[in-house]
Amino acid sequence: MNKVVYGLILGGVLGIFDGLTSWFTPEVRPQLLMIVVGSTIKGILAGVLIGFFARKVHSLALGILFGLGVGLLLAFFVAHMQGKYYREIMLPGGLVGLIVGYATQKHQQFSTPARS
Amino acid sequence: MNWLSDEVISRLQAASALPDLSGTRYRLVKRAGSGGMGVVYLAEDTILGRHVALKVLDLPDTSGELAVRLLREASILATLEHPGIVPVHDAGTLADGRAFYAMKFVEGTRLDHLDAQKETLFDRLRIFMRICETVSFAHARGVLHRDLTPGNIMIGSFGEVLVMDWGVAKILRSPSKRAVDSLPNQTTTAGNDALPAAVSQTAYGTVLGTVGYMSPEQARGEIDSLDLRSDIFSLGAILQFLFTQLSSETQSPPLSAIAKKAMSPDRAHRYESCSALGQDIGQYLDGLPVSAYPETIFTKLSRWGSKYRVAIVLVLTYLLVRTLLLLGYRH
Numbered sequence: 001m002n003k004v005v006y007g008l009i010l011g012g013v014l015g016i017f018d019g020l021t022s023w024f025t026p027e028v029r030p031q032l033l034m035i036v037v038g039s040t041i042k043g044i045l046a047g048v049l050i051g052f053f054a055r056k057v058h059s060l061a062l063g064i065l066f067g068l069g070v071g072l073l074l075a076f077f078v079a080h081m082q083g084k085y086y087r088e089i090m091l092p093g094g095l096v097g098l099i100v101g102y103a104t105q106k107h108q109q110f111s112t113p114a115r116s
Numbered sequence: 117m118n119w120l121s122d123e124v125i126s127r128l129q130a131a132s133a134l135p136d137l138s139g140t141r142y143r144l145v146k147r148a149g150s151g152g153m154g155v156v157y158l159a160e161d162t163i164l165g166r167h168v169a170l171k172v173l174d175l176p177d178t179s180g181e182l183a184v185r186l187l188r189e190a191s192i193l194a195t196l197e198h199p200g201i202v203p204v205h206d207a208g209t210l211a212d213g214r215a216f217y218a219m220k221f222v223e224g225t226r227l228d229h230l231d232a233q234k235e236t237l238f239d240r241l242r243i244f245m246r247i248c249e250t251v252s253f254a255h256a257r258g259v260l261h262r263d264l265t266p267g268n269i270m271i272g273s274f275g276e277v278l279v280m281d282w283g284v285a286k287i288l289r290s291p292s293k294r295a296v297d298s299l300p301n302q303t304t305t306a307g308n309d310a311l312p313a314a315v316s317q318t319a320y321g322t323v324l325g326t327v328g329y330m331s332p333e334q335a336r337g338e339i340d341s342l343d344l345r346s347d348i349f350s351l352g353a354i355l356q357f358l359f360t361q362l363s364s365e366t367q368s369p370p371l372s373a374i375a376k377k378a379m380s381p382d383r384a385h386r387y388e389s390c391s392a393l394g395q396d397i398g399q400y401l402d403g404l405p406v407s408a409y410p411e412t413i414f415t416k417l418s419r420w421g422s423k424y425r426v427a428i429v430l431v432l433t434y435l436l437v438r439t440l441l442l443l444g445y446r447h
Contacts, residue, residue: 010431014431021442103427106426
């Protein structure tokens, strides 16, 4: 599995969980489905961007920083559209980016079998 | 009345058994071992100044059939140019009338003498894959080994894996004319064209091979119907030997299943090629499913979990942190 696909899947999965946690906030519970779809798309987008970055730049520190940055930025756009819940949206968004950044840098991508 | 003591007689017998290398480029160094038909000596090639192994016929051979068989072995080896097969340098007949051939002298350890403490299962399986590659190459050239045992596999000092002793090999297809033509002048009568039928094609009912490693059809002497699956049976037995030597903790159901499939009494159920067998071992080494071992859903989940361990840990970490954040917001 290449880094971009890996980032996409991991970002998507974390995005789903991210959206589902809004269930614990009663006032947004009616919009749960829309939030889950939106945060999944956000996670996928972040995962793809971070995956591409990991393919070009082989540095754990830069990968984590880039992931954090992308996660925070995308979450900021979402929070800005709401006009509120900045902390509740940006903190998990940044965390998703950070985790995907770490994971894509650590992920081994083999184009040929490992044995020789 | 004894004119000579037993000791003198045995020394004379030993001396007379030594090959007469006069008129050749070789100088005898020492006896290195013995094979099915002949004795292997370490000799020095006086022209090139290197050590070689000389395999010399040492059995009574009034009909000359064994000499033809030995030289046939040399010609088969000469057609099989592969890193896993010892190269033959020369072949012919010595001044004492005995057939011989010279090959690269390999220093190393026989597979059955490998130290179980030093070699891990991983190392052993890598060696096994190399054996499969070599035998697969021979099969592609139309040659069956027919006597694959751990004793016929040599691990060189630099890790090279060599399949030895092709004395009872069977040619499924005729080797190229180039290979026969390339034999030295002394051996022109030993080319396959000149082989007596009884030698070039082993008689039906003859049992060749090693007990415990030969296939059931080989043990029944069904010489005519042997095919590459007989060698696959032997490879399965070698695989079993390799992992049963280690502690029971290293034995796994997939490996046992691979060996069992290779050693199936019905050859239709064995692997169809050495490559397929080697590929299954490769899959096992890479932590992937093997064709011989159908997995349960739990095994598949466990494999998946093991493969994506890092991602799973990260997702769980995320969930933990997210929970802590939620709890923090509430307070």
